[in-house]
Amino acid sequence: MLATAANRIRTSRSGVKSGSVARLFVSAAVALAPALFGAHAQAEDVIRVGAPLPLTGPLAPEAVKQQRGYDLWAEHVNAAGGIDVGGKKMKVEIVYTDYQSNTPRAVQAAEKLITQEKVHFLFSPFGSGAAKAASTVSEKYGVPTIAPTASSSQVYDQGYKYLFGTFTPNDTLTNPLSDIVVEKAPDVKRVAILARNDLFPLAIAQEMEKSAKQRKLEVVSFEKYAINTMDHSAALAQIKSMNPHWIFVTGYINDLILLRKQMADQRIEAPVVTMIAGPAYQEFIDATGAGAENISSAAWWHPAVQYKGSDIFGTTENYVKAFQAKYKAMPDYGEASSSVAGALFQIAIEKAGSIERAKVRDALANLDVMTFWGPVRFGETGQINSLEPPVFQIQSGKTVVVHPPEIKQGEFKLGVK
Amino acid sequence: MFILQILANGIVLGCLYACIAAGFSLVWGVLNVINLMHGSFIVLGSYLAWGAYNSLGLSPWLTLAIAAPLFYAFGYLVQRGLLNRVIAAPVLVTLTLTFGLDLILNNAMILAFKADYRRLILEPALGTLAMGPVVVPVDRIVAMGFALVLTGALYLILRKSRVGRAIIAVRLDRDAATLMGVRVKPTYAAAFGLGAAMAGCAGVLLALIFPISPLSAIPYLGKAFVVCVLGGLGSVPGAVVGGLLLGLVESFGAMAFGPEHAVTLSFALLILFLIFRPQGLLGKRGFE
Secondary structure, eight states: OHHHHHHHHHHHHHHOOSOOHHHHHHHHHHHHHHHHHTHHHHHTTEEEEEEEEOOSSTTHHHHHHHHHHHHHHHHHHHHTTOEEETTEEEEEEEEEEEOTTOHHHHHHHHHHHHHTSOOSEEEOOSHHHHHHHHHHHHHHHTOOEEESSOOOGGGTTTOOSSEEESSOOTHHHHHHHHHHHHHHOTTOOEEEEEEESSHHHHHHHHHHHHHHHHTTOEEEEEEEEOTTOOOOHHHHHHHHHHOOSEEEEEOOHHHHHHHHHHHHHTTOOBSEEEEESSTTSHHHHHHHGGGGTTEEEEOSOOTTOOOBOSSTTOBHHHHHHHHHHHHSSOOOHHHHHHHHHHHHHHHHHHHHTSOOHHHHHHHHHTOOEEETTEEEOBOTTSBBOSOOOOEEEEETTEEEEEESGGGOOSOOOOOBO | OHHHHHHHHHHHHHHHHHHHHHHHHHHHHHHOOOOTTHHHHHHHHHHHHHHHHHHHOOOHHHHHHHHHHHHHHHHHHHHHHTGGGTTTSOHHHHHHHHHHHHHHHHHHHHHHHOSOOBOOOOSSOOOEEEETTEEEEHHHHHHHHHHHHHHHHHHHHHHHSHHHHHHHHHHHOHHHHHHTTOOHHHHHHHHHHHHHHHHHHHHHHHTTTSOBOGGGHHHHHHHHHHHHHHHOTTOHHHHHHHHHHHHHHHHHHHHHHOGGGHHHHHHHHHHHHHHHOTTTTTOOTTOO
16 A cells, blocks of 8 residues: 555656645645545555564575565566456455464464454464464454465364464375385485474474385384584484485474584485485585485475466466566475465465455365465365475485486486495 | 594584684673674675675686775774764673674675575585594585684783783773773774674685575574583683584584474573583683
């Protein structure tokens, strides 16, 4: 709205012929008045979506990713004239609040967005923990909420009706990984797991343990490390002494960069080394250099997948192009998931023909669409169950998709030195 | 064999901790200023090394020679211009001032460098050194040697040089030192400058080891705190002894109780020290 006012000032300024400052102020005030007093009428034409994000603090890099995803979607929608709500075009506005990487504050931020900022819909805060905490608030007020970065099934098993998520459960990452390792490296028998003692990294490590045991692999060590650990040499020395064939490490990007460096420091080699979640980010490859070679990982999406969607971005290729044009970088799964969360709201609103929360909620629950992100159907709990996450590996400094077969770009390679 | 590797890891890690803590210990022990900017100084040093290597091709060893005077001047100016105004006030006032300055410095770094994690990758890599079955990375050995040399040099400066004696004199009795003709303000500034130079140099070396991000400042500061309390304030070798103790406890603790308890264990040790030996291993009474 302020932008509109500023535009009008600019328009009126160009209309002023003489350089009189007083006249300029008068015309500015005249131009501003309808913008200010007409605020209420305008607000009804705009769909407001709340986005509580950890814009400052340790999770800030993740918040920036989500923000880039939302902004790209909103920009595309508004450039196309807005969302079609029962024949009327409505623009979208993302309302951000910073919760400073502090989960209790994320819950307050969500409540503030709903009660004070009067947002129509909500995106969840970052990660499984904060998304679960904030979902209680959106459920209480009946606000349809999409979580773009929460995978743990414990987020969705509370019987809530208004929460939806675009990440499949963690085992959908570890199962295809285990399948491909068993298929390509039948000699791999001993698995060592090292996990950050944190909700998502620990949950996915536990899924890995299950996936390994189901395939008769022996889990020779399962260790956890504390958040903010600055040295992993003791844990790695122990892993080395177990002589594992497959080292599976979880954590966030700073942990994984340090761990990869320390593995080289201790001359730890193995046929297969998997790290989640970090290798999908270009920063990981830049910061580990040659050490990144043959590190495998899995994520919910990769720019190499190819889907023809009916969402605003259409094909995956189009999405990647639009993203590159705006940010001069490749999108990763966090950014793409945030964009698709917006696109799904758009599809649901258009199907419902209304911005009434209950109707949009029902439209989301019954969604069965193809998007640039992949096929989208939400299960009973609200979590997506239609996606097949790709497995990829870093080869010659680039991420290469090795599974599923329809989109693979190369063969799975063994040997991490 | 396994025990030997854990022992080697612990010793090397301990020297890294000493490297992180040395400048902090000097400023706290000698000036009685808890410099909360210390972690950010280290990170800034890491960025300097990263930038110098990636844009100018300058090796970290050369960057050390640049970082030392640069950070000394920076620290000198900060002390002269800001801290000296409140130096005689209770310790909480200087603590609050450095806290505020750290917020500014740290957020300026987030603005300038973003919060992305980077690392300095040397070409060719320094590699590792094998002594029988025990493997130790060369970059850590270099940082370890540096920590020992720096601490030794600092010890000599404080014991033998005029500036050093002046620093000690001011710390012991500010008024008496003034009466003896010591110019207090430049002396304080010199001590703070030395502390900043040590933090900057430590940052240059740590750029080879740890991921670089403004967010690393807090963990560095936390380690420096623990090392100083364990080693003892006012004692330069205390930083080395405290660092070694912490490194060994974390290493063997991780082996015995699992890596997730290593940090808990080091803080439990900290609490025990605070209760039973608040002056630390080598600290002198009156310096706490």
